[in-house]
Amino acid sequence: RNPALLAKSLATIDHISNGRLEIGYGAGWMDEEYKAYGYQFPSMGTRLKMFEEGLHIMKAMFSEKRATYKGRHYSVEEAICNPKPVQQPHPPITIGGSGEKVMLKLVARFADRWNCPAGYESFEHKFNVLKSHCKDVGRDVNTIDISEQLLVCIGQSDAEVEAKWKAAQMLKPFVSTGIKGTPKQLIEELRKRVAMGITTFVIFFSDFAPPPTLELFAKEVMPAFA
Structure with a gap:
């Protein structure tokens, strides 16, 4: 999308929502969508450069x-x-991605939140790379909210959890870094991730979030982190 027009649209949405907008911005990846809607799908290197220029603008x-x-x-x-966004200096910008040479460097320069994609081999390593880039540009990494794209498998009992987890094995690479358990077990798993430095979770559920799953998580897991 043209970044100037996008900025004007986002400023308008920030006003309509009374300052509740959060911006998620990326370099694009699903070539099927580009083709379906008539957008050109250039190389990754070109998309990353377009992404950087868009952030500047x-x-x-x-x-x-x-x-x-x-x-x-x-x-x-x-x-x-005009008018400028309600949130100053601008609505928070989330950048998702874990490319160590380019993407995490852009996170260090531009992002208010980094969302680590699922499927990583080592979160600690990725986080250390981000810290190094922040040091290079003179930024305190603590000014960046650290989030994780996280697959969650929740059930009322161990048997229910295992049945759901077995059905979720097709969800690669998400399952490789996902968590499973009863509410009590999930609370412990999430606390481990908080101890690693993660402060926000972008969650999707292994059973695609029917109302009972959402209600169980909201009532028995979320209060532990209120």
């Missing part, structure tokens, strides 16, 4: 009276974005 549109930026893929000149 959006932040400038949110904060400057008139934004000017000249990039290889996107440019704006004296562009106006």
Whole structure:
């Protein structure tokens, strides 16, 4: 999407929602969607460069009276974005991804929240890479909210959990870093992740979240972290 127009749209949504907007921004990955909607799907390197230029432009549109930026893929000149977002200096920006050479460097420079995708080999390693990039750009890593994309399998009993977990094995790579258990067991698993430095979880459920699953998690797990 054109980042200047996107910034104006996001500023409007922030006003409509009275300052409740959170921005999730990425380089794109599902080529089927690009083709279905008529977007070109360039190489990963090109998409990452477009992504970086888009971040520059959006932040400038949110904060400057008139934004000017000249990039290889996107440019704006004296562009106006009024009114500015309700949230200042801008709505929080979440960047998901774990590429160590480019993506995590962009997280260090631009993100308010880093969402670590499921399927990682070592969260500790990825987090240390992010810390290193933050040090390189002079940023305190503690100013970045750390979140994890997390598959959760919940059941009232061990037998129910195991049956759901068996059915979830097709959900690769999510199952490799997912957690399973009764509410009490999940609370302990989540506390382990909090101890690793994760403060936010982007959860999807192994049974695709029917109301009883959501109610069980909301009533018996979430209060432990209120």
